[in-house]
Amino acid sequence: MNVLTYRDLLRIRTQLDAPTRTATFSQRIWGEREANVDGLQYRHVLTPTDREVTVRDYSGETRAMRMFGSNNYLGLATHPVVVERVQKAIAEYGVGVGGPPALNGHGPLQRELQERLAALEGQEAALLYGTGYSANVGLMSALPSKKDFAVYDAHSHASFIDGMRLGRVEGKAFAHNDPAALDRALAEVRGDYRDVFVSVEGVYSMTGDVARLDRIAEACVRHDALLIVDDAHGTGVTGPNGHGTVAMFDVAKEVDVIVGTFSKTFAVSGGFIAASREIVEYLRYFSRAHVFSASLSTAVCAAVLAGLDVMEDEPELHGRLMDHAATFAERLQALGFEASGLTPIFSLPAPAGADVRAMAHAFHERGLFVNHVEAPVVPASEQRFRISLSALHTDEDLEEVLAAIEEIWEAFTPADTPQAKADTPTLDAFEGGF
Numbered sequence: 376m377n378v379l380t381y382r383d384l385l386r387i388r389t390q391l392d393a394p395t396r397t398a399t400f401s402q403r404i405w406g407e408r409e410a411n412v413d414g415l416q417y418r419h420v421l422t423p424t425d426r427e428v429t430v431r432d433y434s435g436e437t438r439a440m441r442m443f444g445s446n447n448y449l450g451l452a453t454h455p456v457v458v459e460r461v462q463k464a465i466a467e468y469g470v471g472v473g474g475p476p477a478l479n480g481h482g483p484l485q486r487e488l489q490e491r492l493a494a495l496e497g498q499e500a501a502l503l504y505g506t507g508y509s510a511n512v513g514l515m516s517a518l519p520s521k522k523d524f525a526v527y528d529a530h531s532h533a534s535f536i537d538g539m540r541l542g543r544v545e546g547k548a549f550a551h552n553d554p555a556a557l558d559r560a561l562a563e564v565r566g567d568y569r570d571v572f573v574s575v576e577g578v579y580s581m582t583g584d585v586a587r588l589d590r591i592a593e594a595c596v597r598h599d600a601l602l603i604v605d606d607a608h609g610t611g612v613t614g615p616n617g618h619g620t621v622a623m624f625d626v627a628k629e630v631d632v633i634v635g636t637f638s639k640t641f642a643v644s645g646g647f648i649a650a651s652r653e654i655v656e657y658l659r660y661f662s663r664a665h666v667f668s669a670s671l672s673t674a675v676c677a678a679v680l681a682g683l684d685v686m687e688d689e690p691e692l693h694g695r696l697m698d699h700a701a702t703f704a705e706r707l708q709a710l711g712f713e714a715s716g717l718t719p720i721f722s723l724p725a726p727a728g729a730d731v732r733a734m735a736h737a738f739h740e741r742g743l744f745v746n747h748v749e750a751p752v753v754p755a756s757e758q759r760f761r762i763s764l765s766a767l768h769t770d771e772d773l774e775e776v777l778a779a780i781e782e783i784w785e786a787f788t789p790a791d792t793p794q795a796k797a798d799t800p801t802l803d804a805f806e807g808g809f
């Protein structure tokens with residue numbers, strides 16, 4: 376079946392009216408489904424997110440798969456304490472508040488959660504948002520003014536970029552995780568603006584590397600810039616007992632705003648901002664993504680509160696996760712990959728010229744649920760696989776996926792490795808990682 380590729384769509388989409396554009400796009404998706412050539416996005420997972428899941432895939436059959444594609448780092452998605460506390464909370468408080476906090480109030484769980492998050496992050500106060508995405512959008516559209524500027528890591532999440540766009544914040548990216556580049560950017564712009572906001576992520580979601588927060592914080596202090604750290608993937612992972620990347624570098628006093636999400640380690644949805652009392656009170660009234668959006672539901676608050684308790688009561692979960700990360704990194708290095716082992720996120724670049732989608736199918740056929748990112752979501756030279764480990768995995772699980780990596784790379788690396796293809800444009804709808 377001759378169907379349009381994403382690249383074709385990128386080229387022509389602005390020339391088509393909305394009905395034609397949507398119809399063309401849908402036909403492509405349906406075409407692929409009929410031809411059974413895709414089907415690895417939006418896999419239909421029929422069981423709870425656990426070490427093993429049951430998936431109904433493109434063949435229409437169900438199959439058991441080992442889960443290496445979730446951010447359920449500590450296994451909280453199915454932890455019995457979390458499940459029980461959610462059930463009890465719903466019995467006591469019902470499912471939710473039924474509106475935004477400014478109009479409908481918020482309950483004891485929402486309040487307690489804000490206090491617990493502020494304490495976790497070493498900040499004075501915290502504010503809840505419907506998602507991590509809206510926390511970033513709500514922050515950047517409210518805090519900087521027209522006289523301010525943002526300097527942000529080149530790998531920043533789409534939600535930060537979208538927040539800047541909404542707030543019409545002027546800004547520029549600095550080279551990924553390069554404190555010297557940040558320093559140069561700050562020296563260049565600092566004198567021309569009233570406040571300069573620097574934004575980095577604690578752990579980068581697609582590459583798994585950890586921000587050099589010590590040097591970044593030092594540059595911000597030197598240039599009198601405000602520092603924002605989005606630690607979406609750091610909570611539960613980095614720092615002592617998973618207290619996050621700011622704790623890892625002991626820089627809570629140098630950081631002005633911490634953004635977090637409940638969609639990774641806590642395996643639910645929702646987000647927050649932790650900062651000084653002044654910043655939080657300001658955002659409570661001026662951050663439209665908070666003001667005009669409903670309070671978090673009871674289930675979410677109870678799940679995160681229980682998750683925080685599990686983190687404290689069962690430190691062995693974090694210990695196992697980090698042991699797995701260290702072992703896996705060592706084994707990957709022996710296979711020729713770069714891996715730090717500082718986080719459980721492993722980013723494996725596809726060999727130049729390899730058929731990434733065929734490689735993804737090879738993992739799938741082995742019953743291994745991993746994520747792949749292909750062009751044009753990223754440039755062709757940066758296509759990759761992302762493997763996330765969890766405290767739920769066993770040593771045997773790690774061996775299984777390592778054996779698959781070795782075999783798949785051997786089978787799919789072109790014998791006469793051609794030069795990486797010229798970069799394709801990125802699809803801006805997906806820009807900024809996941």
Ligand SMILES: Cc1ncc(COP(=O)(O)O)c(C=O)c1O
Nearest residue numbers: 506507508532580607636638809
């Ligand atoms: C760094 C970063 N910030 C923000 C988000 C958005 O979080 P949420 O899924 O809660 O909207 C993500 C999730 O992909 C992320 O990786």
